[in-house]
Amino acid sequence: MNVRLYILSALMCCALLTSAVRAEEVHSAEGIITYREKVMDVLKYQSGAIGAILKNKLPYGDDVLVHAKGLQATSRLVAPSFKLKAMKDGGGARAEIWAQWDEYVAAAKVLEEAADRLVAAAETGDTKATAQAMRAVGGSCSSCHKPFRIKHANHRH
């Protein structure tokens, strides 16, 4: 092996090592948990925005559809954002998520389908149907939180 090749392969080896270390950092429990909490927060704020428009009868029907589509897109991230197992003391995730992964994915699917129906309702502009579909979305949040989330007294949501 000539010197240049040797240096090149040494460099490549270093680069691989560094990226392995980086991957390790990215996969810190804290980072995994922060990300999935953000996904949940997006759902919370999209639902909250829709609720605020409907409850206050604001003339923002088109906006409801935008939020509904956002919620629909984000619903697809609920299962994937929990793929990596990470828990912490005082955290909100139960070990059952990973022990009963298929049930967890099924619970996420219920939300996905409820979000699909919400978008369909919002597209018609029928406020009553949209409110009803929104309640079903809310029900799907609770039916996953009940078995899979630990709700702490200090959580405000």
Ligand code: HEC
């Ligand atoms: C398939 C299961 C599942 C569904 C569906 C689900 N969640 Fe969650 N959610 C969880 C779990 C598990 C946690 C706890 C995560 C943690 O603390 O690591 C959580 C946490 C949260 C949190 C707290 C996030 C934080 O910052 O600590 C909010 C807010 C939330 N969910 C809102 C919602 C809303 C709104 C919906 C419905 C539109 C929803 N979730 C649907 C499983 C789910």
